[in-house]
Amino acid sequence: MINYDLYIDGKWMASTGSSRIEVEDPATRQVIGSVPRGTKEDVDKAVAAAKKAFPEWSRTSAKERGRILRKVGDLMEQRKTDFARVISLELGMPIRHVEKWHLKSSIREAVYFAHMAENFEYEYEAEGGWVRREPFGVIAGLTPWNYPMEQITMKLFPAIAAGNCVVLKPSQATPLCACMLANIFEDAGLPPGVFNIVTGAGGEVGNCLALHRDVDMLTFTGSTSAGKEVGALALSTVKKITLELGGKSPLIVLPDADFRAAAEEAVYSVFMNTGQTCCAYTRMLVPRKNKEEIESFLAEEAGRYKVGAPSDPDSDIGPLISKRAFERVKGYIEKGIEEGARMLVGEVPGEIKKGYYVKPVIFTDVTNDMTIAREEIFGPVLSVISYDTVEEAVEIANDTPYGLDSAVYGPAEEAYEVGCRIRAGGVHINGADAHITCPFGGYKESGLGREGGTFGFEEYLEVKSVFGK
Known part of the structure; x- marks a missing residue:
């Protein structure tokens, strides 16, 4: 059992309440640890x-x-070996993929934002005076379970590097790795009070932080519905907010694209992390005349992925995070069939046995008005939508309340031009990876603000004008 208390002012301490939250291994449904259910007093x-x-x-x-x-x-x-073991246990991702998906980026962010802090221009002279950038003060960070370490470090590292102090509320589903990070900061010599952890329920601890008048900024990653709720609470005290929310990201395959490469990218994006990725390319838009050829590549690629226990060194896909997630994803799969989509790969999940496993599904003959094409499923479910013209493909891509991420496959110049017409915060051309130097965030209901790059660092700095002669 891995049990933690709260981490406040450089010390581990008991909650003022008596309730604790049990942490479940989604692969076995066994309790592996616990954390306090924090209170307003905490x-x-x-x-x-x-x-x-x-x-x-x-x-x-x-x-x-x-x-x-x-x-x-x-x-x-x-x-990193200890971190990988704990993340695999509480999230359910196969151990062989954890380091790449959940740790490498965090370690890289530490170096990147250290360099940013050391070299940023915090003050410059302007006509009539000076412009200064100064830390906000107390930052509340509310982070999700699907990337339990990287989503913390992408907020925590720039905030602290910029001179702020942080109170973190990690997800109650995956709090253990966050608590491990507190020990790292302590061993690195961070002064007491700069980093604090209060575990608990989002509607309790999270809402208290959002409403707290001594919290100067709130940064949140999660669903769009939860983001709207906590954002409204934070704005009631007129604090700054950043929100990284949901997505229904399109991958447009142009007529002259490498169809096999596009199929590999779509399947990888949607299947890995058991589809629990906000920027996964869950809508694949393909030329109608090439639909069957692309379907064959998709089915072939899907067959390469093994669903299995996270501890199995051959597993690629583990369980979903919880029973609630399992039932949600199962409902969407059933809804897809009910609304007329054709299941190219996969099956309707049966009863839960040992863990919350769902075999990946690829739907084809999907239209963009179907529920599976409109709503964020947050599971390994890919929808293939056909189009007749590139103009129509762009219209379909933009016909969504979301605008988080996107991808285009095709001749480089044409793919770039099409990508610039997609209303999303990110566009990946022919499989290009995201990079920490470039900002990440969404248009429309996918969020407010940016993470990563200079933009992500500046989010944690106030702007002051000093006028003088």
């Missing part, structure tokens, strides 16, 4: 600790902040 303590630590931390040199963050990255690298 939130008050953590925010007070962060507020107290802020003046000194904000005056700490950028060089020193960068040094500590680099040490954090070094320690994460040294302990």
